[in-house]
Amino acid sequence: MLWPFATSAVAINLFMLGLLGQAIGLAALSPLTALWLSLPLGLPATWAAARWVRSLLRQAEG
DSSP: OOHHHHHHHHHHHHHHHHHHHGGGTOOOOOHHHHHHHHHHHHHHHHHHHHHHHHHHHHHHHO
16 A cells, blocks of 8 residues: 555655756656656565554554
């Protein structure tokens, strides 16, 4: 259930990284390109977010 949210976060971060890359002479990423690049990266991001939430739940339980 977290996959769409994690993939969206990755897409936004890639787009912002592309905008920052213009400062050092790289080409800007379009939002559509950032979205396409985020699709395969969304799965590892989802896995990391799920592990983080699981650890927070374990910590809250004691």
